[in-house]
Every structure is written in C-alpha cells, then in structure tokens.
Amino acid sequence: MARARTERETDIDVVFELENVSVAFDDGDTVVLDDVDFSVRRGETLGVVGESGSGKSMFASSLLDAVVDPGRTTGKVTYYPKDDDPMVITEMSDDELRDVRWENITFVVQAAQSAFNPTMSIKNHFIETFNAHDVPKREGLERAVEVMQDLYLNPKQVMQSYPHELSGGMKQRALIALSLVLDPEVLILDEPTASLDLLMQRAIISLLEEIKEKYELTMVFVTHNLNLISVIADRLGVMYAFEFVELGPTREVLTNATHPYTRALLNSVPNLSGDITDMAGIPGQAPNPKDIPSGCRYHPRCPVGDRTCETTIPTFDSDGSDHAAACHYPERSRSQVPLNFGLGDQ
Amino acid sequence: MVNYYVKRVAHAFMVLLTTLTVSFALFRMLPFGPYEIMKLQIQNQMAQSGETMDVQTRERINARIEAFTNIDPDQTMVEAYFDYLFNIIVYQDFGKSITHNEAVWPLMLERMQWTLFYGTYGFALGVSTALILGAVMAYNEGSRFDQVLTYFTVTNETIPGYIAAIILLIVFGLQLGWLPTGAREAPGTVPGLNIPYMIGIVQHAALISMAGFVAGFGGGLDYRGNCIRELGKDYIRVAHLRGLSDTRIAIRYVGRNSLLPIYTGLLLGIAGLLGGSVILEWIFNYPAMGDLLLKSLFSRDYPLLMGSLVLFTGVTLTGLLVADLTYGIIDPRVQGGAERESF
Numbered sequence: 001m002a003r004a005r006t007e008r009e010t011d012i013d014v015v016f017e018l019e020n021v022s023v024a025f026d027d028g029d030t031v032v033l034d035d036v037d038f039s040v041r042r043g044e045t046l047g048v049v050g051e052s053g054s055g056k057s058m059f060a061s062s063l064l065d066a067v068v069d070p071g072r073t074t075g076k077v078t079y080y081p082k083d084d085d086p087m088v089i090t091e092m093s094d095d096e097l098r099d100v101r102w103e104n105i106t107f108v109v110q111a112a113q114s115a116f117n118p119t120m121s122i123k124n125h126f127i128e129t130f131n132a133h134d135v136p137k138r139e140g141l142e143r144a145v146e147v148m149q150d151l152y153l154n155p156k157q158v159m160q161s162y163p164h165e166l167s168g169g170m171k172q173r174a175l176i177a178l179s180l181v182l183d184p185e186v187l188i189l190d191e192p193t194a195s196l197d198l199l200m201q202r203a204i205i206s207l208l209e210e211i212k213e214k215y216e217l218t219m220v221f222v223t224h225n226l227n228l229i230s231v232i233a234d235r236l237g238v239m240y241a242f243e244f245v246e247l248g249p250t251r252e253v254l255t256n257a258t259h260p261y262t263r264a265l266l267n268s269v270p271n272l273s274g275d276i277t278d279m280a281g282i283p284g285q286a287p288n289p290k291d292i293p294s295g296c297r298y299h300p301r302c303p304v305g306d307r308t309c310e311t312t313i314p315t316f317d318s319d320g321s322d323h324a325a326a327c328h329y330p331e332r333s334r335s336q337v338p339l340n341f342g343l344g345d346q
Numbered sequence: 347m348v349n350y351y352v353k354r355v356a357h358a359f360m361v362l363l364t365t366l367t368v369s370f371a372l373f374r375m376l377p378f379g380p381y382e383i384m385k386l387q388i389q390n391q392m393a394q395s396g397e398t399m400d401v402q403t404r405e406r407i408n409a410r411i412e413a414f415t416n417i418d419p420d421q422t423m424v425e426a427y428f429d430y431l432f433n434i435i436v437y438q439d440f441g442k443s444i445t446h447n448e449a450v451w452p453l454m455l456e457r458m459q460w461t462l463f464y465g466t467y468g469f470a471l472g473v474s475t476a477l478i479l480g481a482v483m484a485y486n487e488g489s490r491f492d493q494v495l496t497y498f499t500v501t502n503e504t505i506p507g508y509i510a511a512i513i514l515l516i517v518f519g520l521q522l523g524w525l526p527t528g529a530r531e532a533p534g535t536v537p538g539l540n541i542p543y544m545i546g547i548v549q550h551a552a553l554i555s556m557a558g559f560v561a562g563f564g565g566g567l568d569y570r571g572n573c574i575r576e577l578g579k580d581y582i583r584v585a586h587l588r589g590l591s592d593t594r595i596a597i598r599y600v601g602r603n604s605l606l607p608i609y610t611g612l613l614l615g616i617a618g619l620l621g622g623s624v625i626l627e628w629i630f631n632y633p634a635m636g637d638l639l640l641k642s643l644f645s646r647d648y649p650l651l652m653g654s655l656v657l658f659t660g661v662t663l664t665g666l667l668v669a670d671l672t673y674g675i676i677d678p679r680v681q682g683g684a685e686r687e688s689f
Contacts, residue, residue: 101589111580132590162678
C-alpha cells in the first residue's frame with residue numbers, strides 16, 4: 001500500500017497525515033492495523049467502513065494515539081491544526097496529548113451508553129472537562145447550553161440528570177454535546193449509532209450534519225452501517241483485513257466500486273431498489289490477525305483473483321482521480337461482480 | 347421516600363428491642379446469679395485467709411450482698427424485665443453496676459474512650475492501608491508487587507485475628523520486649539497533657555492497635571478486584587480521551603466507584619471493631635470496653651452486661667442504618683436505598 005506522494009504535497013488542506021501507521025498487540029504478533037498511509041482532509045466527513053474486526057476502530061484510535069492497552073501504535077501520525085504548527089501525535093508526551101485531546105480532537109467512542117461516570121451528574125462531567133482544560137466554568141457552561149439546544153436536548157433537565165436517568169439517544173446526544181463543548185476541530189466518531197434504534201440513528205446522523213456545518217468540523221465516522229454512512233460522508237474508505245482496500249468520493253465508491261470486496265460488501269447490504277433475493281453475504285471468513293493471507297489479503301474469498309493475487313501485494317492505485325483501490329484487476333472486478341442495485345442509473 | 351426512612355428506623359428499633367429481650371432472658375438463665383458468684387468469692391477469700399464461717403458472719407454477708415447487688419431475689423424474671431425496661435424508658439436509667447458500684451452508662455463511656463482510641467487507629471489505619479494497597483495492586487495488576495501482596499493478604503485473611511494478636515504479643519511484647527504487654531498507661535505517670543503520659547498510652551496501645559490493623563486488612567483484596575473491574579469500564583477510557591488528569595481519574599472515577607460495593611461492609615467494620623475488642627483486650631490485658639463486658643459476664647453483673655449489650659447492638663444497628671440511609675447519596679443509581687437492604 002504505497003502511494004507516490006502524500007496529499008499534503010499536492011496542496012490539499014489536510015488535517016491528519018498517517019505514515020506507516022500500525023497497531024499491534026502481543027509484542028507485535030497480532031497486527032490489527034497494518035502499515036496504513038492515509039490523510040484526512042480539512043472540513044470533510046470521512047466515512048470508514050468495514051466488517052467487524054477489520055481494524056476500523058484501531059484506525060480511529062490511532063489518530064489520537066489512544067489505542068487501548070496493551071496495544072501499541074507505531075508509525076507517524078501528524079495533526080495539522082488550522083492556525084498552529086503541525087503536531088506529531090505519535091511523538092507527544094502524555095501531558096501534551098491531554099491538551100490536544102478534547103480541545104482539538106474529540107473522540108466519541110463506541111460505547112456511548114457507558115461513556116459517563118454513573119456516580120456523577122452530566123453537569124459535573126462538563127465542569128471537570130472545563131477544569132482539565134482551563135476553561136472558565138461560566139463561559140463553558142454557556143456554550144454547553146448552546147450546544148445542547150442545537151442537539152435538541154433540554155439543557156436544564158439533562159445537566160441535572162445522572163447518566164442512568166437518560167435514554168439511549170439522550171445519552172448519545174449528551175456525549176456529542178460534551179465532545180463539542182471545547183470547540184474542537186476534529187470529531188472522531190466510532191460507531192456513534194451503535195445500540196440505538198433505526199429512527200434514533202437517522203436522527204443522530206442528521207443532527208451531526210447540522211452540527212458539522214455550524215461548528216465547521218472535520219469528521220471521521222467509523223461504522224459498519226453502509227446505509228447510514230452514505231448519507232453523511234464526503235469520502236468513503238473501505239477497510240478489509242486491517243488495511244484500506246478502497247478510498248474515494250462516497251458516490252463514486254457506492255456506484256462504481258473497484259475492489260471486489262467493496263462490491264461484495266455493497267451487495268450484502270439491504271437496499272430498496274434491488275431485489276431482496278439478490279442480497280448476498282460474502283462467502284468465507286475475514287482473516288485472523290495472526291494469520292494473514294499472502295499477496296492480496298482478499299484473495300481466498302475473491303471470485304476474480306488468480307495466481308498473481310496469491311503472491312503479489314496489490315498497490316493502492318488510482319486512475320488519476322480521487323478514487324483509488326488496491327486490486328490487480330479493477331476491470332475484471334467490475335464486470336465479474338455486478339452490483340445488485342440500481343443506484344448508478346438514478 | 348420519607349416512608350422508607352421511617353420504616354427503616356422502626357425496623358432498627360424492633361431489632362434492638364428483640365435483642366434486648368432475648369438476651370435479658372438468656373443472661374438471667376445463666377447458671378449462678380450475681381448473688382451466688384459474690385458469695386463464692388467471699389467464701390474463697392475467707393478460706394484463703396484462714397477464717398472460718400460461723401452462722402452470724404454468714405447472715406451478715408448475705409445481708410450485705412443483698413444490699414450490694416440491689417437485686418430482689420423474690421422478683422420473677424418477667425417482672426424484672428419490665429422493671430428494667432420501665433427504668434430505661436422513663437428515667438433513661440440503665441441501673442448500677444453490681445461489681446463497680448457505679449452507674450452503668452458513665453462507666454461504659456469512660457471505658458469506651460480507650461477502645462475507640464486504639465480501635466480507631468488500628469482499624470482506620472488498617473482499612474485505609476488496605477484500600478490504598480488494593481488500588482495500587484489493581485493499577486499494577488499481574489506485576490510482582492501484585493502477586494506478592496495477594497499472597498500476603500490471603501495468608502493474613504486465613505489466620506484468625508486472635509492468633510495474629512497472640513503472635514504479635516509473643517514477638518514484640520515477650521521475645522523482643524519492645525512494647526508493654528498490659529495495662530493502658532505507663533506506671534507512675536500522671537494523666538493529662540504531659541509528654542511521659544502520652545508516650546505511655548501510645549506505647550501501651552501500640553500492640554493492640556497493630557492487632558486491629560491486621561484484622562482490618564482483609565478488605566484490600568475485594569477492593570483490588572473492584573478497581574480492576576472499574577479500570578476496564580468504558581467511561582474510564584472516555585475520561586482519558588477527555589484529557590482528564592490521571593489523578594482525577596484514579597480518585598474520582600476508579601477509587602470512588604470501587605468503594606460502592608464494599609461501603610456497607612466498611613461501616614459494619616466499625617461495629618466489628620467492638621466485637622473484636624472483647625477478645626483483643628483479653629489477650630492484651632487492656633482494661634477498656636471489651637474487657638468490661640467480659641468481666642461483667644464472669645461476675646454476672648446483670649445491669650452492666652445488659653448495658654454493654656445495648657451499646658454493642660446499638661452501634662451495629664447504627665452502622666447498618668447509616669450505611670443504608672446514605673447509600674443513595676454516594677450512589678445516585680440507588681434512590682435513597684429504597685431498592686436495597688443490607689439485611
């Protein structure tokens with residue numbers, strides 16, 4: 001997965017630059033994010049999709065060097081603040097990281113339902129966050145009220161509540177409010193809609209869209225829910241077996257996917273325009289991080305591949321546009337794995 | 347909610363009354379009353395000094411004992427019981443100790459100071475050390491430190507407190523001779539705010555405090571487990587991501603929330619301290635509350651025995667009541683403790 005030049009060098013305004021970033025457990029035996037080069041552009045909403053255990057969360061965590069112990073992040077993650085000097089996240093001390101976290105970059109974790117300390121009121125969560133970042137309490141609370149109102153929460157009532165007194169959707173929104181209260185530049189969301197019902201998922205997504213406009217955020221949105229992400233993301237990255245296999249503008253990836261995995265993934269998602277009987281899972285299993293196939297990691301499950309795929313690692317190529325994929329046979333993939341929905345004709 | 351508090355307090359009173367009634371009956375049914383015991387003592391004394399007992403002396407002694415013990419032999423147990431209750435409720439009078447010839451309550455309070463003196467130091471130090479070590483062990487789970495301390499704590503919990511006390515007594519009191527093995531204060535010192543006296547009481551309380559310290563150590567392992575569970579919770583990770591300091595997370599998040607499951611146990615430990623005082627004070631020959639209770643049992647000093655019992659039960663019940671009524675404050679998920687009872 002090597003790319004000729006980084007996006008920063010091509011004058012694209014970048015927020016995050018990842019170079020050779022890997023995450024490993026067990027002293028390097030279990031690699032759950034493998035040598036990723038990537039950049040996140042300022043102001044975009046980047047969607048990262050993939051099946052469970054494909055390394056999505058690890059990618060998100062590595063942006064803040066916040067991989068859970070005993071995982072270790074290697075490589076270089078550089079953060080380019082809007083009006084400040086670049087910071088190398090992977091080389092920062094704990095104290096420096098503490099300052100950047102939540103002030104510049106916030107992370108809404110997967111487990112929003114248990115993200116609050118059960119013995120503390122919501123208000124105290126806000127106040128302790130202000131204290132940790134030297135924000136005057138009054139000013140901070142004023143902003144908190146504003147953000148909460150934008151998220152259709154009743155600030156007075158929610159502030160007084162303890163976490164267990166809020167519903168799932170309220171907790172999720174309270175966490176988003178908490179994550180926006182210090183006016184961050186980047187919002188990383190790891191499955192922000194997990195464990196919410198469908199209506200609430202939609203509501204959260206449209207809220208995020210509004211919020212993004214208002215607060216000029218860059219969002220990195222990690223999910224396995226393709227339907228949701230396609231609504232909100234500007235660019236879509238598809239992960240398989242701990243690396244990116246395809247990346248491009250959302251519509252381009254959805255309608256004209258190159259990688260056979262992406263195409264199979266799209267076919268496995270229920271949609272309104274296609275026939276339900278055409279919906280198909282992907283045969284086989286995702287590889288174990290301790291036993292990764294040689295060559296192209298998708299080859300054991302790929303209907304397109306041949307001998308080359310078993311031995312040679314495909315490069316992450318684009319046809320000159322913004323759309324890139326790591327496959328030896330992009331043409332064959334498109335013809336041999338037909339999409340089962342008619343989005344392209346619309 | 348108010349209803350719950352009322353119910354809970356009424357409940358405690360019922361338990362107190364029941365304990366009082368049952369023990370009153372049991373004490374009265376013990377073989378030999380205060381009368382016989384005292385007579386035996388006097389006879390022994392006379393036999394030792396070579397005096398013989400003629401009829402006149404015997405009658406004189408009987409009369410004296412009757413005046414002394416203040417117990418009417420003609421009264422039935424039920425009558426005595428209602429008399430006792432009546433005096434408590436109407437006059438707040440728990441009677442006069444037979445052996446000490448003093449009102450029960452001031453006598454107990456005087457002794458209680460000493461029990462609280464060594465007990466607070468021993469127990470409070472033991473528990474807080476155990477909690478701190480438990481937390482440090484949790485933070486270093488699986489390390490050498492954790493393994494050694496787990497081993498040590500398990501050993502300590504396996505050995506009964508009184509055995510540990512006797513070992514302490516033998517090692518520090520008798521073998522090494524560093525600390526006195528009995529009494530509360532150094533001989534020849536004047537009670538008050540003077541250095542020799544204060545050094546004396548500290549030295550005399552040292553061994554028994556150490557024994558209390560060892561006994562209070564058990565909670566460490568539970569706390570370690572709670573902390574480890576708490577450390578794995580999602581909100582701890584979020585707190586780190588929010589940029590909170592490690593100290594804040596350790597104290598306000600991990601430390602505090604790990605206390606919740608052992609909170610009631612800790613408050614009951616204060617009651618356990620009193621129970622333990624009986625055997626500890628006997629081992630260390632330390633005349634305080636536990637010693638008073640034990641001696642009153644030997645001499646069948648009914649009023650003192652009952653008074654001690656009311657005191658011990660009262661302290662235990664208060665501990666439980668406080669735990670129950672305050673649990674809702676420290677854990678907002680439990681609303682005033684309505685859904686939770688510790689017994």
